[in-house]
Amino acid sequence: MEPIRQHQDAFRVAGPTVRTTNREETTPATARLGRLWGSFFDEKMAGLMPRRTSDTRIFGVYSAYESDAHGAFDVTAGLAVAEGDDTVAIEAGNYLVFTGQGEMPQMVIATWQRIWQYFEAHPEIVRSYRSDFEAYEGPDKVAIYIGVA
Secondary structure (H helix, E strand, C coil): CCCEEEEECCEEEECCEEEECHHHHCCCCCCCHHHHHHHHHHCCHHHHCCCECCCCCEEEEEECCCCCCCCCEEEEEEEEECCCCCEEEECCEEEEEEEEECCCCHHHHHHHHHHHHHHHHCCCCCECCCEEEEEEEECCEEEEEEEEC
8 A cells, every 4th residue: 555645734742752763672672662652551641641632643753863764763652732841743744644454563563564665665755754653543543654855
């Protein structure tokens, strides 16, 4: 399935953040994303978040890229909020949107594998590495937005 190109307006997300790399995430001893999402749901952050907007989706935001897919980056598990110092920005711009549906977390992993394969097969499309995000519309459905130049 080909991604859809669309313009995304800027918005902000608040929630816990970890710094990691794709390499670290392949090894259970160094992986941080499972614990990040576990604490987000275990602590019921969705019900405690102040300044929420009307957007009810849950977001996984990738930001503060060190370089590219091989460098370190931040991941924030959170919700769309009006504003605040403790937030991460989704930058306005063009994004390629990849969708996935199925059982978690395998479905998200498979969607990211499709994304990496897509960019390997299309070197003419340049990722911006500024802000990317996953938008969860339910327990088995995700849209992953990859910023492009």
